[in-house]
Amino acid sequence: MPPFTTKTLRKAIVDRVLAGQPVTPLCPHARECGGCAFQDRTYADQVAAKTTILRMLYAEGGIDASALEVVASPDPFAYRTRMDYVATKGRFGLRARGKFNYIIELTTCHLIPPTAFAAAQAVWRHALDLGLPDYDVRTHTGFLRYVVVRRSPDDELLLAAVTAGGGEEAVMADLAATALAQPGVVGFHWLVNDSLTDVSFGEVCRYWGADRLAMRVGHFTCFIGPNTFFQNNIHLTERLINDAVAAAAPDATMRVADLYGGVGVIGLHLAQSAARVDCVESVAESVQLAHQNALMNKVSNIHPICADTLTYLREQPTGSLPVVVVDPPRTGLGLPVCQELIRIAPQRIVYVSCNPLTQVSDLQHLQSAYRIVGLRGYDMFPHTPHVEVMAVLERRVND
Incomplete structure (x- = not known):
């Protein structure tokens, strides 16, 4: 071999x-x-x-x-404990296997609890209602790139919207209000990735609610942020x-x-x-x-x-x-x-x-x-x- x-x-x-x-x-x-x-x-x-x-x-x-x-x-x-859902071309979901530019539109996802997926999807839908355009990775146009879910063992959620540059804080505050209204959500971050690199991390522009998520492991509780490895x-x-x-x-x-x-x-x-x-x-x-x-x-x-x-x-x-x-x-x-x-x-x-x-x-x-x-x-x-x-x-x- x-x-x-x-x-x-x-x-x-x-x-x-x-x-x-x-x-x-x-x-x-x-x-x-x-x-x-x-x-x-x-x-x-x-x-x-x-x-x-x-x-x-x-x-x-x-x-x-x-x-x-x-x-x-x-x-x-x-x-x-983490899922990165892609927002592009009117679709919300994950990349197709072997097809980087094609998105499988999801109505549920069994890798996280249903309430966690529903919270992320609600953020994306409200972003559409607010007129925030999805990001096109081929043409590098648009705004909303990812909705990221961080989830604790106690099923608390820290959500993040990863966007291109620009955007209005008042609009993002409206999106944050929708995020924080979802069951289990303790915080919402606006992360900016203004590069051509397609990653679901970014610089923290603003956050609403909790800035960290408590991850309980054994006798200890460790706080993580939206970009933290865990x-x-x-x-x-x-x-x-x-x-x-x-x-x-x-x-x-x-x-x-x-x-x-x-x-x-x-x-x-x-x-x-x-x-x-x-x-x-x-x-x-x-x-x-x-x-x-x-x-x-x-x-x-x-x-x-x-x-x-x-x-x-x-x-x-x-x-x-x-x-x-x-x-x-x-x-x-x-x-x-x-x-x-x-x-x-x-x-x-x-x-x-x-x-x-x-x-x-x-x-x-x-x-x-x-x-x-x-x-x-x-x-x-x-x-x-x-x-x-x-x-x-x-x-x-x-x-």
């Missing part, structure tokens, strides 16, 4: 799932909508397919993954974090690094056992929220640090970090970060990855100094080819 690429890994998962048992999907658009690829196959077959393909991928990289299992989402529906499975996030902390196993003598730490959710859990946790994050907004989350949860031994991970690691002496937890973006750690980790020589590394391909590459570098003692998948995105993997590494001693 040739080496896996992003395209072939996705195809391998898709082909394996589609060979499973067909079922009637909940959504009539499931076979064409880019939000769900596998609603027409049993969920057990989806998890089994991801398990098989992950084992193949890691074995191809020279990593024994024969014992790898994928933890299923407790519920494969209504699981997402794990996107409301049913499985706590399990993943608890497993990562248990694998890290810090004690009261240890200084621990939580790299790519975001708003501090993993760091707060680590701080229950560690002497000190450095929560390292390069996005200033997330670092500010991590500070606020530490104060609100009355945790004094977590220290949010606004820094690039590589820069932070280069400043740490060898032997200074007994335990390191990493949760990088899809690009992975990269060789320089792996080299710094090997130099610092933590006893244990817990590596949470949203991209198994880059994780395999990083693990190949780290294996010169570390043994992989655990691999486990987490199906954070049911009905899609995406899967999260946690690897646990122990430093080699006299191998």
Whole structure:
């Protein structure tokens, strides 16, 4: 078999799932909508397919993954903490699978609760009533680009309208009033993305109601904003974090690094056992929220640090970090970060990855100094080819 690429890994998962048992999907658009690829196959077959393909991928990289299992989402529906609905050409929905410029118009969506979808749709409909034109990604004309839903475990909602530049504040205030009148909505943000890049993030122009959303995870509550990264499975996030902390196993003598730490959710859990946790994050907004989350949860031994991970690691002496937890973006750690980790020589590394391909590459570098003692998948995105993997590494001693 040739080496896996992003395209072939996705195809391998898709082909394996589609060979499973067909079922009637909940959504009539499931076979064409880019939000769900596998609603027409049993969920057990989806998890089994991801398990098989992950084992193949890691074995191809020279990593024994024969014992790898994928933890299923407790519920494969209504699981997402964030949804980005496209508004274009009089349609409200998600992009068609494999057709970036075609929008599947949705009247419901089973990835979030019905009330959350209805709230987002109500905002879009009122925007049309107000005469706000949808954005055309081909011609780069129009105004309203996305309606974004952030949803908490308590089903509170933070909505955002992502628009092109321009617009009148009075009109957006009218739209905000409609948003805040929807059940569960605690805040509404107006985000401006005036670039040609089609992303559902933007600069905060104004907000009404709450500026943040409380995300309860275990014993802690972490606030997030409209642009903040947060794990996107409301049913499985706590399990993943608890497993990562248990694998890290810090004690009261240890200084621990939580790299790519975001708003501090993993760091707060680590701080229950560690002497000190450095929560390292390069996005200033997330670092500010991590500070606020530490104060609100009355945790004094977590220290949010606004820094690039590589820069932070280069400043740490060898032997200074007994335990390191990493949760990088899809690009992975990269060789320089792996080299710094090997130099610092933590006893244990817990590596949470949203991209198994880059994780395999990083693990190949780290294996010169570390043994992989655990691999486990987490199906954070049911009905899609995406899967999260946690690897646990122990430093080699006299191998």
